[in-house]
Structure formats: C-alpha cells, structure tokens
Amino acid sequence: MAGTDEDAVAAADDALYVLTAVLLTPAKFPSVLGDDYPEACAALGLAPLADGYGLVLGQDGDGARWTVVVDDVHNASGLRPLLTAIDQFPSARRAAVYSAGADRRDADLIEQGKLLGDAFDRVVLYDDATVRSKRPDGEARALLRQGLAQGSRVKDIQDEPDHGKAIASVLDGIGAGDFALLQSDEAFSGPTIDLVRRWIQQN
Numbered sequence: 001m002a003g004t005d006e007d008a009v010a011a012a013d014d015a016l017y018v019l020t021a022v023l024l025t026p027a028k029f030p031s032v033l034g035d036d037y038p039e040a041c042a043a044l045g046l047a048p049l050a051d052g053y054g055l056v057l058g059q060d061g062d063g064a065r066w067t068v069v070v071d072d073v074h075n076a077s078g079l080r081p082l083l084t085a086i087d088q089f090p091s092a093r094r095a096a097v098y099s100a101g102a103d104r105r106d107a108d109l110i111e112q113g114k115l116l117g118d119a120f121d122r123v124v125l126y127d128d129a130t131v132r133s134k135r136p137d138g139e140a141r142a143l144l145r146q147g148l149a150q151g152s153r154v155k156d157i158q159d160e161p162d163h164g165k166a167i168a169s170v171l172d173g174i175g176a177g178d179f180a181l182l183q184s185d186e187a188f189s190g191p192t193i194d195l196v197r198r199w200i201q202q203n
Contacts, residue, residue, distance in 0.1 A: 047081035072184045074101035092177035095122040100140035101186035102131045109143035117151015124158045126166040130187035
C-alpha cells in the first residue's frame with residue numbers, strides 16, 4: 001500500500017535533520033573575554049578543564065534527539081566532575097567508550113570502573129594504542145571490569161580493543177534520548193573527533 005502525504009510528513013519530522021557541534025574551550029573566549037570560559041562552564045555544570053569540551057547534539061522534529069560528548073578524561077579525579085556535568089543532560093540511556101590510557105595503579109583503574117558502573121548503562125572498553133603500557137594485553141580492561149562489576153547502574157559491559165570499532169558500536173546503537181561519552185586517545189583527541197565527523201556524514 002502506498003504511503004500517504006501524512007506518512008511522508010511524519011517520517012520527515014522524525015528524521016535527523018539538525019546537527020549542532022559545540023566546541024567549548026578557553027580559546028573560544030580570547031583576550032579580555034577569557035574570564036567568560038569558567039562562567040560558561042559553570043552555567044553548564046562543567047569543570048573548566050584546560051582542554052575544553054566537544055559536544056555534538058542531534059535533533060529531530062521533537063527537539064534534542066541524542067547527545068555525544070568527546071572528552072580525554074583518563075583518571076578518577078577528572079572523571080568525577082565530568083560525571084557530575086553529565087547529570088545535567090537528561091538521557092534515557094547512557095553509553096561510554098573508555099580505556100585505561102597510560103599505566104596507572106590497579107586501585108585507580110578499579111575506582112574508575114566503579115564510577116563508570118554507577119553512571120552508565122553500557123560501557124565498551126578498548127585499548128589505547130597511542131600510549132605505551134607495561135601491562136599485558138587486556139589486563140587494564142580486566143581491572144576496569146572489576147570496578148564496573150561493583151557499579152549500581154551498568155548492565156552491559158563489552159570489550160572491543162580497537163578504539164574505532166568501539167566508538168562505532170556505540171554510535172551505531174544510539175537512539176532517541178540517549179547520551180554517549182566517547183573517550184579520546186590520551187595522546188591526541190583529533191582521531192576521535194574525525195570518527196564522529198565521518199559517522200555524522202554517513203548518517
């Protein structure tokens with residue numbers, strides 16, 4: 001049966017037709033406006049990190065559809081304020097792509113896993129190939145898993161050592177009202193942003 005004009009309009013309203021990328025960094029508030037960066041962060045409930053934040057917002061006919069945040073946090077002291085900020089974004093489901101990054105103490109990795117497990121429904125663990133590690137392959141992910149197992153919220157924990165595939169698995173499963181945290185490599189955030197850009201272009 002052929003679709004009606006009303007069906008076409010409804011489909012168009014549901015389509016992903018607006019994408020907003022927000023780069024919030026001190027460089028966006030140069031010169032005498034530099035003091036506005038902490039104020040802008042405070043208004044969003046974010047810690048004024050020196051490297052700033054990258055936000056990608058997807059919208060459809062009903063408004064905000066999903067939120068993706070790219071951040072390079074790799075320790076518990078940075079993760080706590082980030083998770084506090086994430087609470088400011090209403091979301092039906094939360095997913096995170098996360099890695100240990102450079103070598104850290106066992107207890108630190110377990111603590112990070114616990115924080116993630118309390119804040120996210122799904123966590124995909126990967127290996128950061130941009131930094132050297134003395135640990136055997138998979139050991140850091142196993143320690144993060146120990147912490148995740150203590151989390152109160154997480155229901156789905158996956159291992160995908162390849163960073164790009166880990167990001168793709170989260171982005172391909174994102175739905176209306178979802179929130180995703182994509183951790184960038186510790187050495188450089190550019191490749192993660194490029195992956196998100198390509199995904200946007202393809203979708």
